[in-house]
Amino acid sequence: MKLPWPRSLLARNFLLLMVLALALEFSVFATFYQLLQKPRSEGLATLVASQINTQRVILAALPPGERDDVIRRINAEGAMKISPAIEGNASHGEESGGIWLTDFARRLERQLPPGSRPAITHLGAAHVRMQVGDQAYWLSLPLHVQLRDRAMTVAVATSGLIVGLMLLAAWLIQRRINRPLRQLQRATHALGSGRAPGRLPEDGPSELAAVTRQFNRMAENLERNEGMRTLMLAGISHDIRTPLTKLRLLLAMDQLDEHTASGYIQQIDAILGQFLDFGRTEGDEAPSILDVNILVQQLAAEFGERGDTFALNLDPVLPTMCLRPLALQRAIANLMENAVRYGKTGLAVDTQVGDGCVSIRVRDAGPGIPPDQVEYLTRPFTRADDARSNNGGTGLGLAIVDRLARIHGGDLRLESPPEGGLHATIVLPVQASPN
Numbered sequence: 001m002k003l004p005w006p007r008s009l010l011a012r013n014f015l016l017l018m019v020l021a022l023a024l025e026f027s028v029f030a031t032f033y034q035l036l037q038k039p040r041s042e043g044l045a046t047l048v049a050s051q052i053n054t055q056r057v058i059l060a061a062l063p064p065g066e067r068d069d070v071i072r073r074i075n076a077e078g079a080m081k082i083s084p085a086i087e088g089n090a091s092h093g094e095e096s097g098g099i100w101l102t103d104f105a106r107r108l109e110r111q112l113p114p115g116s117r118p119a120i121t122h123l124g125a126a127h128v129r130m131q132v133g134d135q136a137y138w139l140s141l142p143l144h145v146q147l148r149d150r151a152m153t154v155a156v157a158t159s160g161l162i163v164g165l166m167l168l169a170a171w172l173i174q175r176r177i178n179r180p181l182r183q184l185q186r187a188t189h190a191l192g193s194g195r196a197p198g199r200l201p202e203d204g205p206s207e208l209a210a211v212t213r214q215f216n217r218m219a220e221n222l223e224r225n226e227g228m229r230t231l232m233l234a235g236i237s238h239d240i241r242t243p244l245t246k247l248r249l250l251l252a253m254d255q256l257d258e259h260t261a262s263g264y265i266q267q268i269d270a271i272l273g274q275f276l277d278f279g280r281t282e283g284d285e286a287p288s289i290l291d292v293n294i295l296v297q298q299l300a301a302e303f304g305e306r307g308d309t310f311a312l313n314l315d316p317v318l319p320t321m322c323l324r325p326l327a328l329q330r331a332i333a334n335l336m337e338n339a340v341r342y343g344k345t346g347l348a349v350d351t352q353v354g355d356g357c358v359s360i361r362v363r364d365a366g367p368g369i370p371p372d373q374v375e376y377l378t379r380p381f382t383r384a385d386d387a388r389s390n391n392g393g394t395g396l397g398l399a400i401v402d403r404l405a406r407i408h409g410g411d412l413r414l415e416s417p418p419e420g421g422l423h424a425t426i427v428l429p430v431q432a433s434p435n
Contacts, residue, residue, distance in 0.1 A: 048108055051080070055082065056113070058070070071137075080139065081139070085129055085135075085138050113130070126141045126142075176204065177208065180203075184212060184215060188215075196223055200216055240268050285325075288322070291318070292351055295328065297314070310339075312349055314351045315353055318351050321428065327407065331405060332362070332426070334398075334401050335426070339362050339363070343364020343366030343367075346363065346365025346366070356429060357427050357430060359426070364422055365419075368419075369422055374416055375414075379399060410427045
């Protein structure tokens with residue numbers, strides 16, 4: 001049967017830490033045994049076995065009648081005690097004290113003659129039953145080197161305390177990681193349900209902060225796009241209502257001729273075209289190396305064929321740049337179209353390089369714009385409240401240019417000089433590639 005694997009990050013990390021903790025405990029146990037306990041037990045067993053074997057040889061060499069006197073002298077003079085093994089008395093044969101004392105008893109038994117039975121008591125004394133001729137004796141020897149489990153207990157307790165502190169620290173760290181993850185989860189659920197999640201705090205570890213920052217940016221883009229979509233639908237409904245109403249009235253009055261109908265249809269088509277342009281300004285057109293001066297000259301020639309002449313003042317040292325040709329062409333053409341429609345006179349295009357940027361300025365000498373309105377003209381569906389707004393339009397032209405400039409890493413700057421007219425400048429960084 002396959003064991004279930006924890007699903008949560010906290011449970012998985014805690015399980016892994018527990019495995020590491022058990023591995024640490026085992027390594028401490030193994031290291032303590034191999035480097036300290038095993039050599040100590042082996043050396044002490046050899047020493048005790050040597051003393052016991054010496055006493056057994058001495059007693060075996062004595063006549064049975066003299067053994068009791070020698071045993072009394074040994075018991076009186078030294079720490080070693082020898083006593084006859086009384087039948088039925090097994091008190092010395094009971095092992096106690098734990099795994100280390102048991103291990104010592106086994107090592108001692110391997111170095112004693114067959115038939116000897118060692119036992120270690122919790123008092124730290126070695127008791128060995130040895131056979132001397134027909135008589136069995138218990139030989140008791142105090143152990144000056146402790147073989148109890150206290151050292152191991154201290155080592156395991158210390159490592160256990162360290163592991164516990166590690167687990168506590170890991171839990172606190174994991175909790176700090178889980179908090180922004182839960183916030184991100186709730187925000188993602190809210191976003192998927194069509195609700196605005198609100199901006200998440202961009203704190204915590206750098207990796208999580210980067211993820212949160214990208215989520216906030218994505219949520220803001222989605223919210224902005226949703227607002228733009230709603231605004232575009234409302235704008236389409238508003239802007240085409242007038243020509244459609246006029247067409248409906250002319251049809252009802254039976255006064256609609258082909259020329260008038262064509263004019264209204266072209267007006268509706270132009271409105272829809274601008275909305276489509278605004279919606280596709282962030283397409284997937286591949287960047288390529290482009291000479292901006294050549295592009296401006298081509299556009300000026302096209303406008304000249306229509307009878308709209310632009311004076312050109314092009315910087316001869318303008319560098320070639322990596323740009324989206326169609327996007328930039330649409331942006332410059334929109335500015336030139338605005339200049340023709342609203343300015344009519346003093347039409348000019350200037351290019352200039354300086355401060356790491358290339359500037360493309362389209363100028364006209366038409367009616368000016370109040371300074372307090374200039375900064376709002378790049379917003380969608382915004383029109384100036386003067387003579388420059390009397391020619392129809394959707395109010396999307398400058399907004400389209402601004403978005404096209406921004407996908408190249410630049411921006412659109414508007415200026416209304418005191419003598420009148422409008423200067424619209426696309427500023428692009430020389431080293432920037434379009435995003």
